[in-house]
Amino acid sequence: MNILVTGGMGYIGSHTCLALYKAGFTPIIYDNLSNSSIKVLEQLKIIANHTFEFVEGDINDRDKLEATLNDYNIKAVFHFASLKAVGKSTEQPLRYYDNNVSGTVTLLTAMQKSAVKQIIFSSSATVYGDPQYLPIDEKHPITATNPYGWTKVMVEQILNDWCLANEQNLAIALRYFNPAGAHPSGLLGESPTGIPNNLMPYISQTAVGQREFVNIFGNDYDTEDGTGVRDYIHIMDLAEGHVAAFSTHQKDSGSLVYNLGTGKGYTVLEIITAFSSSANVEINYKFAPRRAGDIASNFANASLAQEKLGWKAKLNIKAMTDDTWRWQSKYPNGLED
Known part of the structure; x- marks a missing residue:
């Protein structure tokens, strides 16, 4: 079965392509390379011993999307x-609404x-906003505290309406x-262009000397050490969660939602400590003011995915930091070396 993977050259998309291929599906990658490298294709080929089909295109290019869906007999x-x-x-905000919301409407x-x-x-x-309770399950009310989060809320609503309009449609939102x-x-x-937006690549780039220190945004949250708490999930567990969701429901229809997480939260300082151990280097950090839209704690109740999909995160924080360091130390400047 041919599956179109939009953003398939990116961090999550590329690892999911490997999981899809391993499970017997044929991923067709569609990406505009705005935050990824064409060299990902060669890495995928080395790992999987398979050449993945790639179409360079934008999510707002309806003609190219239609041609790709038809040419590759996408299911x-x-x-x-x-x-x-x-x-x-x-x-x-307008750039985010245009790409994330309008782009999804164009795709649909x-x-x-x-x-x-x-x-x-x-x-x-982020669709859970500032959590009313922890751990967060799928019944938690959805809202947002920033435009990025609102784009996810809006797209979930669009997908729900799309399914209501046609009882044969299937949409699975993985939170x-x-x-x-x-x-x-x-x-x-993970090899982001420019300054990383996520914590782990920023830490790893600091560990290899690309950055002088890690900025920790806020040290006055109501958490164990004052830094934000997040539920970190290994990219390979996450990729397999996508495949499990589709494999379980590919003969079903309707709008479905699942959390994918570990159910355990780590503070920013705990992540830095774990990474220091993996890399065997001291990682410098400085505290900075909180960022607009950030919240104190966020971690999952992922029991529904375990019950319905037979999926559960298996890899711990040490595996995350060990594997990140293995990647970063091998490619200190990403794939653009």
Whole structure:
């Protein structure tokens, strides 16, 4: 079965392509390379001993999407093509709404024209806003504290309405928490262009000397050490969660939601300590003011995914920091060496 993976050259998308291929599916990658490298294709080929098909295109290019869906006889879409920096979303809200919301509408319109009725959507725990209780389950009310989060809330609503309009449609929104880690081979990992928006690559770049120190945004939260608490999930567990969701429900229809997380939270300082151990270096950090839209704690109740999908996160924080360091130490400047 051919599956279109939008944003498939990115961090989560590329690892999910490997999981899809391993499970017997054929991923077709669609990406505009705005936050990824063409060299990912070669890394995927080395790891999987398989050449992945790639189409360079934008999520708002309906004609190219329709042509790709038809040319490759696509049966389902895994949708990762999203701008994802919370801070930048508050500075550039229109850009985020255009790409994340309008882009998804364009994709769904192309899918409808091409009779593709199944989509797995890369949602986020940001849809829970400032948590009313922890751990967060799927029944928690959804809202947002920043434009990025609102784009995820809006797209989930669009997917729900899309399914209500056609009882044959299937949309699965996977609300995941904080992806971390890298492929255990050290050949594939998170390699953002410019300054990293996520904590783990920023720490790893500091560990290899690319950055002088890690900025910790806020040390006065109501947490164990004053720094923010997040549920970090290994990228390989996350990728397998996507495959489990689709494999379980590919003959079903309707709008479904699952959390993908570990159910355990770590503070920023705990992550830095764990990474220091993996890299055997002291990682410098400085405290900075809180960022707009950030919250104190966020971690998952992922029991529904275990019950319905037979999926559970298996890899711990040491695996995340070990694998990240293996990747970063091998490719200190990412794939652009």
